[in-house]
Amino acid sequence: MTTNQVKSENLNISSRKLWLAAIKPPIYSVAVIPILAGTAVAFAETRNFTPNICFTFLGSAILIIAWLNLSNDVFDADTGIDVNKAHSVVNLTGNQSLIFWLSNLCLLLGFCGIALICWWQKDWMVFNLILLCCALGYSYQGPPFRFGYLGLGEIICFFTFGPGAVSAAYYSQTHNFSLACWAVATLIGISTSIILFCSHFHQVEDDLAAGKRSPIVRLGTARGAKVLAILTISIYLGTTILSILGYLPQTTWLIFASLPIAFQLVNHVAQYHDSPQKVSNSKFIAVNLYLVSSTLLITGLVIS
Ligand SMILES: C/C(=C\COP(=O)(O)OP(=O)(O)O)CCC[C@H](C)CCC[C@H](C)CCCC(C)C
Numbered sequence: 001m002t003t004n005q006v007k008s009e010n011l012n013i014s015s016r017k018l019w020l021a022a023i024k025p026p027i028y029s030v031a032v033i034p035i036l037a038g039t040a041v042a043f044a045e046t047r048n049f050t051p052n053i054c055f056t057f058l059g060s061a062i063l064i065i066a067w068l069n070l071s072n073d074v075f076d077a078d079t080g081i082d083v084n085k086a087h088s089v090v091n092l093t094g095n096q097s098l099i100f101w102l103s104n105l106c107l108l109l110g111f112c113g114i115a116l117i118c119w120w121q122k123d124w125m126v127f128n129l130i131l132l133c134c135a136l137g138y139s140y141q142g143p144p145f146r147f148g149y150l151g152l153g154e155i156i157c158f159f160t161f162g163p164g165a166v167s168a169a170y171y172s173q174t175h176n177f178s179l180a181c182w183a184v185a186t187l188i189g190i191s192t193s194i195i196l197f198c199s200h201f202h203q204v205e206d207d208l209a210a211g212k213r214s215p216i217v218r219l220g221t222a223r224g225a226k227v228l229a230i231l232t233i234s235i236y237l238g239t240t241i242l243s244i245l246g247y248l249p250q251t252t253w254l255i256f257a258s259l260p261i262a263f264q265l266v267n268h269v270a271q272y273h274d275s276p277q278k279v280s281n282s283k284f285i286a287v288n289l290y291l292v293s294s295t296l297l298i299t300g301l302v303i304s
Pocket residue numbers: 030031034060061064068069072076130133134136137138140153154156157160161165196199203
């Protein structure tokens with residue numbers, strides 16, 4: 001291989017890495033888990049499962065998360081907060097309006113899927129719930145609200161990915177709501193918000209420069225690490241209390257098998273909270289905790 005061929009190979013690899021970081025495949029688990037969780041509670045309670053509803057919901061949720069992330073890069077390009085972010089789809093393509101319209105297309109297709117479910121069922125509750133979640137998602141990042149800049153992202157994240165998405169998936173299978181559904185939604189909401197919370201530790205400088213008062217900017221990284229520990233403990237404490245009160249089956253205690261990842265996350269952030277480069281992977285440990293703990297919770301529900 002000539003020197004030029006080696007250089008071009010290296011460029012290809014780093015460009016592939018940037019695109020992967022921009023598309024963020026692991027983040028798409030936040031589309032899959034709430035739908036499977038709501039469907040699993042429905043199955044645990046009724047022993048009924050309607051596959052076409054579940055798979056259409058999954059496809060729509062993935063499209064909605066694509067909208068959320070593409071439009072996040074579009075809106076962040078407007079505020080200038082992503083100037084140093086090489087893995088922004090807008091920075092990579094240099095075409096903000098193309099990404100804007102691509103994101104809108106994803107949203108439209110996602111809504112078509114949800115509308116199809118409601119049309120099959122002649123009941124528009126699920127559509128209204130997801131519309132509300134998307135409106136809140138827009139308010140996190142889009143003008144004139146940009147609530148994420150006020151530090152409200154984690155609260156919005158809790159309600160949309162927890163009670164909103166989980167109850168919509170449950171309702172799509174049962175045409176009802178239940179206490180177990182709200183119990184599982186609370187746990188999923190907390191673990192999703194932990195992902196967003198962790199994503200702010202390494203961005204304090206850029207956030208301050210762009211006037212974004214993320215929870216970590218407000219609390220400082222040291223106190224943020226303590227809040228993370230409390231949030232993480234609350235997943236396990238919550239599961240224990242909810243199952244003792246009878247809202248969840250005891251098989252959901254399977255979630256405790258994810259404790260090693262919880263320790264890894266809390267220790268990593270406690271140790272490196274003020275070192276942006278080292279703490280930057282905490283978001284991916286948080287996604288790992290989310291995936292493993294939610295899968296164990298869902299398994300516990302299905303085998304109950
Ligand atoms: C886009 C999100 C976070 C990225 O934030 P940030 O700009 O700080 O990160 P970068 O550094 O990567 O630019 C997530 C925001 C989530 C939002 C608060 C709530 C969204 C709700 C969804 C639309 C609900 C979808 C439900 C679905 C499962 C059907």
